[in-house]
Amino acid sequence: MRAAAHCPVWLAGFSAFGLGAFLSLSLAPLHILWSLPLAFGGIGVLALWARSAVQGAAIGFLAGLGYFSFGLSWIVEPFQIDAARYAWMAPFALVFLAAGLALFWALAFGLAVRWAQGGRRLVLLIALWALVEFGRAYLFTGFPWAGFAQFWIDTPAARLLPFVGGQGVALLTLAVTLPLALLRHRPLLAVAPLLLVALAGYALLCRPSEPExxxxxxxxxxxxxxxxxxxxxxxxxxxxxxxxxxxxxxxxxxxxxxxxxxxxxxxxxxxxxxxxxxxxxxxxxxxxxxxxxxxxxxxxxxxxxxxxxxxxxxxxxxxxxxxHLVPFGEYVPFGNFMARFGIHGFAAQAGAGYTAGxxxxxxxxxxxxxxxxxxxxxxxxxxxxxxxxxxxxxxxxxxxxxxxxxxxxxxxxxxxxxxxxxxxxxxxxxxxxxxxxxxxxxxxxxxxxxxxxxxxxxxxxxxxLAATLYSRTGDAPVFFLCILLALAAAKRRRGLVPRS
Known part of the structure; x- marks a missing residue:
């Protein structure tokens, strides 16, 4: 961690943004999966480097800003349909959406840095990052687009979806990749999470039969x-x-x-x-x-x-x-009032937009x-x-x-x-x-x-097929597992990586 300890703050911020953008290459249509260990491992190194909650939050925010700015760049497309009226809004929509979603990551990173040191910080970050992804999926009507499970749709890892759902696969993604930040100091600990793949061997190795x-x-x-x-x-x-x-x-x-x-x-x-x-x-x-x-x-x-x-x-x-309507697409909050200022949902028939069924x-x-x-x-x-x-x-x-x-x-x-x-x-x-x-x-x-x-x-x-485990349980088991993992990792005990 010595090199990271002497990293200038501006370089850490620039690296966080770049690693987040690099991570977005794993989304469709590119699905460049080798970016995952490099991006998550690098982000993990920066999380270990942070010496204050503010630094941690800044790293999380900038990583999220890079990831969502590139991964959700398609959000500018609706503004081009009627470009004369709306094109000017496109960059603002992308920046504000990416920044808003990045705040979830900032919260996870800031708390992880504040509450834990060393390798224990990474364990806590895994749990908190997975929890804020839950928040992104559920709060304020939810927006789970670009969730980490989406990386794996064309790989054997997608066979875990019937068991733990997308949030569970996202947690496993973090658990396998973030510890790579420990590779220099604790190589065994860095690769140990790969045993998770062996535990999920049946889902990963057995080819599903053709459906009737x-x-x-x-x-x-x-x-x-x-x-x-x-x-x-x-x-x-x-x-x-x-x-x-x-x-x-x-x-x-x-x-x-x-x-x-x-x-x-x-x-x-x-x-x-x-x-x-x-x-x-x-x-x-x-x-x-x-x-x-x-x-x-x-x-x-x-x-x-x-x-x-x-x-x-x-x-x-x-x-x-x-x-489940699209905010600002099919309705605008306080729609009739906002219509007085010429603000409507893109697909709305009237000021208030559509009504939810x-x-x-x-x-x-x-x-x-x-x-x-x-x-x-x-x-x-x-x-x-x-x-x-x-x-x-x-x-x-x-x-x-x-x-x-x-x-x-x-x-x-x-x-x-x-x-x-x-x-x-x-x-x-x-x-x-x-x-x-x-x-x-x-x-x-x-x-x-x-x-x-x-x-x-x-x-x-x-x-x-027969009803899956996930169809019976939903996200609750993975959510409570993340909470238990966060509570366990937040306990005060010596970190796994010595301070530089």
């Missing part, structure tokens, strides 16, 4: 409507006609008749209240087959972002209203019970665990055109795959511009339409 397939064929329709054109009066019906053509049942085409057709979020550009003729046309063109689609609706002066199930003759059989419900689609999720709701493991009963499948309808074409849509897809793996349920994902996919109950993509392509795929629905 149901006899149900689903048609996933991706009209590929750019957000800047989606609502233009002269263009919006072009995308509806395209979706109808992609959905149409035509015996001459040689395609098998699907059991269910799915369209993405807000795929019908009018209110449900006024859409009787449109829905009848859709139903007629698909031969009366059931169609699940996204549409907005108004009820008693309030607007809802909804998923509806159409049956024969365009009859609306069931409705789900989105319950009552919560998770199951829809009977004739092929089984489905838990519908609209866009952002698939980010939240707790929303899926809130289902009133275990469904047969998860269905996400989304409009990822808001997220641009770089990292946002890929990161959104990763989180949908995580929800499938955590629950042991197939996920049917239908996106306006992509990526639409049939995801099996292990979180693996079986069929997909790429980003930015118009088309439709017919895919058979996998059968669900």
């Amino acid at each position: 397939m149901s006899p149900y064929l689903l048609r996933l329709v991706q009209p590929n409507a750019p957000q800047a054109e989606k609502w233009l009066p002269e263009r919006r019906w072009d995308f509806v006609r395209r979706a109808i053509e992609l959905s149409a049942v035509d015996g001459a085409s040689g395609r098998a008749q699907p059991d269910l057709i799915l369209w993405p979020e807000t795929s019908v550009p009018q209110l449900l209240n006024d859409a009787e003729d449109t829905l009848s046309t859709i139903s007629a063109r698909v031969g009366g087959l059931p169609v699940l689609l996204g549409i907005q609706r108004r009820n008693q002066g309030r607007y809802f972002n909804s998923a509806v199930l159409l049956t024969g003759q365009g009859r609306v059989d069931q409705i789900y209203d989105k319950a 009552p919560g998770a419900v199951l829809m009977d689609l004739g092929i089984g019970q489905a838990l519908p999720l609209i866009c952002y709701e698939a980010v939240f493991a707790r929303d899926v665990n809130a289902a009133p009963a275990r469904p047969d499948m998860l269905i996400q309808i989304t409009n990822d055109a808001w997220f641009g074409t770089r990292s946002g849509p890929y990161q959104h897809l990763v989180q949908a795959r995580m929800r499938a793996a955590e629950q042991g349920l197939p996920m049917v994902r239908v996106a306006n511009t992509g990526i639409s996919a049939m995801i099996d109950p292990y979180g693996r993509i079986r069929e997909n339409l790429p980003l930015g392509a118009a088309g439709a795929i017919d895919a058979y629905l996998p059968k669900p």
Whole structure:
């Protein structure tokens, strides 16, 4: 630790920011996983270097600022849809979002430095860092995007998701990588956490079997409507006609008749209240087959972002209203007041924006019970665990055109795959511009339409697995484990690394 002890404060801060930015390379779409030991190990060294809680908090804040600034850079994309009005806000949104999330890391690092020394500080930091990631996922409506478990979606480590969920995998990630900061002084202690991999051997080494397939064929329709054109009066019906053509049942085409057709979020550009003729046309063109689609609706002066199930003759059989809304996207706090100053949610119909639905419900689609999720709701493991009963499948309808074409849509897809793996349920994902996919109950993509392509795929629905441990327990066991670990590490005893 001698070199670190003489590190100038400015260099430590610059290094923290750079290591945080380097860590973001492990997120989709790059998934450069060798950055993990270097970034976490380096951040751990800086945490050991800190000599005051203020220094520790500054290191955590700057590391978080680097990580979230680069990992969430897609957040500027919605501001480019109507660039003349909103482009100036984009850098402020990115900086304030990244800084706000970095405050969670600052809290963990500041407390760890204040309460512990040496190797014990790293143990405490592991627990506190995992706890503030819980806070980031749950507090102030929650924003778990860019959680550490998302690094591992295409690796054997993702097989731990059905057991401990995303927060548990994040804790294990910290437990395996942060002690690398001890490599110089205590090499055995630095590599000892790798034994955690051996303890999870079954999940990591045994290849999951292929899931059984149901006899149900689903048609996933991706009209590929750019957000800047989606609502233009002269263009919006072009995308509806395209979706109808992609959905149409035509015996001459040689395609098998699907059991269910799915369209993405807000795929019908009018209110449900006024859409009787449109829905009848859709139903007629698909031969009366059931169609699940996204549409907005108004009820008693309030607007809802909804998923509806159409049956024969365009009859609306069931409705789900989105319950977990996007702050500043679908609503603005004190919306009617803020509207006086020209501040609205990007997707809001009125000053107050959308109204949240009552919560998770199951829809009977004739092929089984489905838990519908609209866009952002698939980010939240707790929303899926809130289902009133275990469904047969998860269905996400989304409009990822808001997220641009770089990292946002890929990161959104990763989180949908995580929800499938955590629950042991197939996920049917239908996106306006992509990526639409049939995801099996292990979180693996079986069929997909790429980003930015118009088309439709017919895919058979996998059968669900048995209820997973995580689906029964949720995040509570990992949360209390983090608290116990923090309490144990905060006890006063000699550190594992001698002071420099």
